[in-house]
Amino acid sequence: MAVEVKQLVKRYGKLVALDHFNLSVYKGEILGLLGPNGCGKTTLINSILGLLTYDKGEIDVFGEELKPDTYKIKQRIGVVPQDVALFEELTVFENIDFFCGLYIEDKAERRRLVNEAIKFVELDKYSKFIPKKLSGGLKRRLNIACGIAHQPDLIFMDEPTVAVDAQSRNFILEGIKRLNENGSTIVYTTHYLDEAEQISDRVVIMDSGQNIADGTLEQLQQKVNQGEIINIELFDISPELIEEMRELPNLNTIEKTGKNKWRLVFDEGNNHVVQLVKFIEEHELSYTQLYSQMPDLNSIFLELTGKELRDQ
Template identity: 45%
Template structure:
């Protein structure tokens, strides 16, 4: 992030105060960059530090800023995406029911839900394909319905249905989509080469997609979406119907796009994909957001118990009797040399359990098991992700 400023020609009462505030602002933005707050509003962060009165002085003395990513009129931390109270009806069916969520810059957010959960309608609304009945969508700090064309210039969409022209070569496909995004001349050619190289299709650039495998078509689909190097990517089931090798290639590409600076909304029916690539997950069902958080947070909310398993050099029923007397332990049992303990969720309980088992025998392995993401999903929705 860069900060630009200049002094006004008006005589200031205190150039010293102005200078101190400028230096403070520079220090703040250095901190913000390091901590990942590069989309945060200066005024909001200043208020947190208790110098709200100085904001007025800072602004009125006409130190000017040019922050391409900041909206100084907002009094909150600016998110890259904000969906607020979204509602969409199809006659008597409520497809999206008061959906709200936000996405920070640099995240890979998984959007999960069974069929009919409202995911597609929500995403279609975000890209301007579906008109909503109520609510607001902000992308890059701008209201979608008032800035749709501008927002779409920095948005990349990988649809579930492959959207390429089989009568055009791979290169010509990217030429077409690049021109739609306003790219021309040398820059367009450079971007095409980079997108083809990134997706492993550079050597296939003169070939027609009708000769491609499904995996190669999916990769070309992604190349068409990234040719303009968008800040925000929406990827809807990008690995459907492809072989494991192509799936692995695409998942690595998703992570690399994120490392290069793209924020990604990733929609998938494959739980293992979401676990591998996403930093945060939003679960929808019956048109509503029913849970959101990191994988760990979602698993944490599912149970008040912990299942501890320990593989020992030897195990005895005497150990089980001692374990059952520990505070918080609900059940323990032994199978050969494997001991299993069901305990209330508490870090002290885990330490006490480990202490007892390590005193009784050599500990070969010791694990605290958590529910899988699939279990979390089934518990929340009552149905499988692929139903």
Template identity: 55%
Template sequence: MSGDMNSQQMDEPALKVSKLVKRYGDMVALDHFDLDVRRGEVFGLLGPNGSGKSTAINCILSLLSFESGTVRIFGREMTPSSYDLKRRIGVVPQNVAVFNELSVRENIDYFCSLYVPRKADRKDLVEQAIDFVGLGDFSSFRPGKLSGGLLRRLNIACGIAHQPDLIFFDEPTVAVDPQSRNAILEGIEHLNAQGATVVYTSHYMEEVEQICTRIMIMDHGRRIALGTAEELKGMVEAGEQVTVETLDLQDSTLAQLRALPLAQSADYDGKELVIHCRQGDHNLQDVLAVLESSGTNYGHLTSRPPSLNDVFLELTGKELRD
């Protein structure tokens, strides 16, 4: 990562996007979009398909032109010719982008060469990247010989070998095995601990909640919510989900449960009762009181707090995987 910075530089956000507008004909892809990523954080950027995420990232990287607005990276305006800024940025795309005719080591060396021209300067960087993603035993393999998880690790190594200060990870764990997913997430946390600022997009809410310090939800090219996972959960009505195993729930009891002040819905399939509640302090006690007073026999009972997926669904009206 880059060397010493004075306090004024440290106060500058790693990334600041102001009132970005991007149109495709009559369609507004980004509608005065704002984004502020602090130095040293892992920032989650979420949105349903078509929300403008990819367009925003491509505009930030100066891969797309835009109608109006500004993009500043480490306090300086980003333009297509800001090559010194671009050297400080790493991108790990959703689609694996490597050369099948090159070995693992050759691929990493090639992508590193786009930022570090002298081969002597790259040698240690390439070896560090290979070690970092755990591909030491596969360094002479061609990509076609790698499993999906190892291929994803190669994709990451190619994006971070030049040791960038700001790294964009776009769906880096799609279709990988759990072991590789854990290795990738741990690697991102390690990069962050070394000083890198990370912008992370994913369809897996549990990953976002695990590694991101703050999360933005966007839709229709605009920011609709921003905060920590807990702050986002506090912005919506969705509360806990209570699930009860029972074989003798009466229709009258189900009607009582649906009439509870904070019950959003109550559904019963003959074996399992699922109640979605709005936020409240004693939803579980209220449910138990109805079951006890009606003499309902029940077995296993669970109460799950609201998830990021609940927040996303309430704010956008869509599942993240839509």
């Protein structure tokens, strides 16, 4: 076991940030840690890292309690924060070398590790650049290199793809997979649920300081009340017919997902395609790309945490 959290309680005055929270992180997995704003993710991670004291509970990392002076365990942990944390006056190489130096004293070994980290995030051409000369995506990659240069066994990544372009985002996600393939256990937090669905072996959903769902995507699909989801490209349908379609048995919601594209969510059961096709044929509508699916992670998340806006 990489991390074991048992009955963790953390209060800020009358606010209960973590309410008897339990979590297991298994060695070698990518765990997607998800939750709406204010659910307690940051408090949980800071508690695991020993940056916060807590009121009750137990936290073990690699089988030991993480204390301020347990440096051997801390050397096995890497952190990639959401906010880019770099020294603007240092070059790419010097930034990585500084953070790696917090764990590795030997200069020759540190140089080797820094060069490997630069190669891993493909910043070879930028090793002598200072951060202000880098694009947002390159800064994100440098931020990751600083957190993983000492080759930790356990890596916490907090929103590493926020505010980057599609190419940088894909590069970072592929890099996370490679880190995992090389043996690192990764705890990954994100608000991009498609990312979590793409790379996570298992997902934990937090809300109000509690672990409200824990499992693979297939296991989580069994925990929600949603039934069949049907996607369809439907042409020349009037608002009146959309309202009439809402009367189909067990139909919960209809939402437009693109030009001529609709998503229908049914409360229970399956085989709703037959009744939908019958409705379309009766009204002489044209359609393409009709297919059904199980709930995706975004649907599961909203089902479990609600659709109400949260405070930032």
